[in-house]
Amino acid sequence: MTDFAATKAMFHLPEGMIYLDGNSLGPLPKATEARIAKTVTDEWGEMLITGWNRAGWMARPTDDGDRIGRLIGAEPSHVVLGDTLSIKVYQALAAAIDLVPERKVILTDSGNFPSDIYMAEGLTKSLGRGHELRVVAPEDVADHIDDDLAVMMLTQGDYRTGRLHDMAALTQKAHAAGGIAIWDLAHTAGAMPVDLIGCNVDFAVGCTYKYLNAGPGSPAFIYVAPRHIDHCQPALSGWLGHEKPFAFDLEYRPGTGIERMRVGTPSVLQMAALDSALTIWDQVDMQALRAASIALTEQFIADVEARCPMLTLASPRDPQQRGSQVSFAFEHGYAAMQALIARKVVGDFRAPDIMRFGFAPLFIDKADVTKAVDVMADVMTNRLWDNPVYKQVARVT
Incomplete structure (x- = not known):
């Protein structure tokens, strides 16, 4: 069993703060400051350019990709880190479209994170090949999987409510219809066990700054199933996805395996922060994590409903149908949240x-x-929220 009292001691949490926003930005692991300092002084400072080899900078996207792979149920050597989540969504969707060129429907839902939808809109417009982006209600996805489907692109956990899609069932149905399944794990990687192998997922993407605690701007990741990796074509043919980057060929040839999904130079300092966070995750049993998460969310829902009847539960009541997030609807929700934050309860x-x-x-x-x-x-x-100060909307909500 994972010792969660021990893991809590590994994080810097401001005095008196109850931080309930790790689903948006995870807190700082205490070891991260020293880990980044080591990278700056001992590696960048002393090794300079040789750090790419001597400090293992170039290998870190795949090395740490495997560590994340354990958390999401992926095969070894099929997850790579780098770039942003939007870029990884673009890569996965472009590669998936090319696997079913005769089909034109891209299916997603209105609970998907808008950035994923924006990337799909931009890609289909630039391709100009007649693709249709079909956006349906989350509960209606299964009913819209038919023989026209090219790609089903969904976020496993709804960013507003925490509602979970049934990854296994929807992926199976997409495959039965001849389509490809892409899953965004931004709200489930590090929040609960994910089984990409067992669900037979084609592509998956996710970020590391939420539950994985790698810090703001930390790199995203992409997973490609073994059956696709050797022939899917990377739409973003970046230097580091080349078969031999340091041959400096003018013609692009994709690298082998998951390396072909690399694009730009990895952010070494952010990768150091991620490496530090993953040291904690290496100690975590995902089933124990899920059990603890359900216990906490069940306690929270019961207590809030008993004491705050003016709030309406917006998340699924069944814990098996929600991730590690609870949402309540309230007409003055923004002001109420600011009042909570002012009192060091941060959501x-x-x-x-x-x-x-x-x-x-x-x-x-x-x-x-x-x-x-x-x-x-x-x-x-x-009604402490009913204060003009809490109603002034900031740029980031």
Whole structure:
């Protein structure tokens, strides 16, 4: 069993703060500062350009890709890190489209993160090959999988509500219809066990700055199933995805295996932060994590509903149908969240009325949930949110 009291001690958490926003940006592991300092002084400072070989900078995207692969149920050597999540979405979708060139329908849902939809819109417009981006309600996805399907592109956990898609069932149905399945794991990687192999997923992408705690701007990852990796074509034919980058050929030839999905130069400092965070994740049993997550979210829902009846649960009530996130709807949700943050209970807000709370057992425990609900009850019962200061909308909500 994972010792979550021990993992909590590994994070820097500001005094008195109950941080329920790890689903948006994970907190700082205490070891990260020293890990980055070592990279700056001992590696960049002393090794300079030789750090690419001597410090292993060039190999880190695939080495740490395997460490993330364990958390998401991927085969070894089929996950690589680098670039941003939007770029990885673009890569996966472009490669998937080319695997079924005779088909034109790209199916997604209105609960998908808008950036994924934007990337799909931009790609299909630039291709000009007649693709149709079909956006349906999350609960209607299965009904829209038919013989016209080219690619099903979904986020496993809804960013607003935490509602989970059935990855195995939807992937199976997409395959039965002759389509390709892409899954965005931004809200499930590090939040719960993911089984890419067992679900027979074609492509998956995700970020590392949320539950994986690698810091703002940390690299994204992409997974490609073994059956596709040797013949899928990378639309973004970057230098580091070349078969031999240092041959400096003028003609692009994709690299072997998952290396072909690399694009630009990896961010060495961000990779150092990720490496530090993964040292904690190497100690975590994902089944134990899921059990702890469900216990925390169940406690939170029960206590909030008992003490804050003005809030309406927006997440699925069945814990098996939601990720490690609980959302409540409230007409004045933005102001209420600002009032909570002012009292050191940190969640976030998603328009039009969603108050989001993320639960990461690595650093949140039952006592934190109790304290958070105490503050929420005070804010809501006494209308402490009804203050002009809390109604001034900031750039990041």
